[in-house]
Amino acid sequence: MDNFYVISLIKTGIVAFVFLTLLAYLQWIERKVLAHIQLRPGPYRVGPHGLLQPLADVIKLLTKEGFIPSNVNTFFYLLAPFLAVTIALISISVIPFGPEINIAGVRTWMQLTDLKIGILFVLALSSVGVYGVALAGWASNSKYSLLGGLRSAAQMISYELPMALSLAAPLLVLNTLSLREMVDMQNGFVFGFIPRWSILQLPFPQIFSFIVFLICAFAETNRVPFDLPEAENELVAGFHTEYSSMSFAAFFMAEYANMVTVTSIATLLFLGGWHPIFPAEYGSWLIPVILFIAAGLISIFHGLNPSRPFDRITLPIFGVAFIIAGLAFTVPLLQPFLLPLFWFAAKTGFLLFIFIWIRGTLPRFRYDQLMAFAWKFMFPVALINLLVTALAVALTTD
């Protein structure tokens, strides 16, 4: 029993550390990708290729004055960012990153805890997450914040409906509410090479609900093209206009944490979690090796032909690190641990990239268009998809 507490503590520590670092670096990745979409280099000054920029940002935000405007409702003004970030960070505790592993005789799952109702837990947290934003808008005593908070609350309530409906359809196919069992149900291959992920699985492939879920995920996380709550040209910065210092950072952290959560849920529910895209017999375990070694070789090549003076030093170091990471995937002892993690991270990372890509590509909706889109298009589509799936499942099972 004591063993359980020790293992849980260690796992919580690792997950918390990795998750918080990831959140900081996700912002760096977002700025870099956006910059390259717009033909700019992006953050470049702090550290090689701006890699220490997140650290500088954190220090800047920590040392800034936490300013409380006059005439705000102080208690709720301070409570709102705390609520937002806490609720956003909790969801990670039910998300499985990989199968059961065996480290020196200790067997444990790569997951903090497996609830029988894991997916409902995430849904509940995402629906409670509105409070942070709505309260921030209201407590700030500013019309921009109030409008942003109201918009956000209305938008999140509206888009929760198609999102829940689009989640229900794959649940019918997979027949479980536990995230761990869901991934187990998607194990294996049809005809030996088509993965049994729910977007490809019979009786009714969940491709429509996947698309509906992704669109709703954009709205739930207040991302472009649904970032009406913080539309700069109308509302300055929306619900967090009056916030500064760490309370401002808390809203940012909450947004990125929500992004990671929804992309992880999409991966687990639709894309087969940590299962590879084609069987290991055909060499799917070679993909990370090839990818990492190729990245390493490209880095070394650019290091040998540097376009900027200090690239001669930094790029070969990154190249060697990439090659070592690639070779680590060939070690049999590490494989059961690294491979699932790679596939999970690759799928989640791809979805996160889509989030950033769309931010760099699409303009913002108008507010009435946003609501009409949710109620007149997304909701019926999700409903019809659910009906067809239910019919297909009912006809194929006895």
Add this chain to the structure above:
Amino acid sequence: MPPIDPILFAIFAGIAVLSAISLVVQRHPIASALSLVGVMGSLAVLYLLLGAEFIAAAQLIVYAGAIMVLFIFVIILLNAGSEHGRSRSKFVKWLGIPLFTLFVGLLSFIIQSRLPDTKPVIFGSFTAATGLEIGRVLFTQYLLPFEVTSLLILIAIIGAVVLARKEI
């Protein structure tokens, strides 16, 4: 190691009671609404302690996540300010709380003496309420009440749409 369930029960039952008191005492509608969210949340944890995971999640999603968000939305939209208490008689001010406590004590005493045989609650024993079981019961034994409820909700939706159309 002592069992952790009673400790958690004490904590969350305490939070539920405190939030309920705060709900009544608070002057500002937003504070009251948030206290109600606190009650809902701690009730969900109590369901969880008994083993009814699905009901706990439903409690959070439906009450805390949907209904109370709408409450707060409306309060913000109407810009309701804090209420000021009217001057009450001294009798209410000094005897209100003791009399109320007495009343609740009497009520609970009567209920307890009337109940046939009370069994102690065992934490985590109520495991029948999985999503599967609830769905099965809803669509067989309680199909009629379930469908009638859905009809009622449909009527409410149509009523809301009709009322809103007039405004436009």
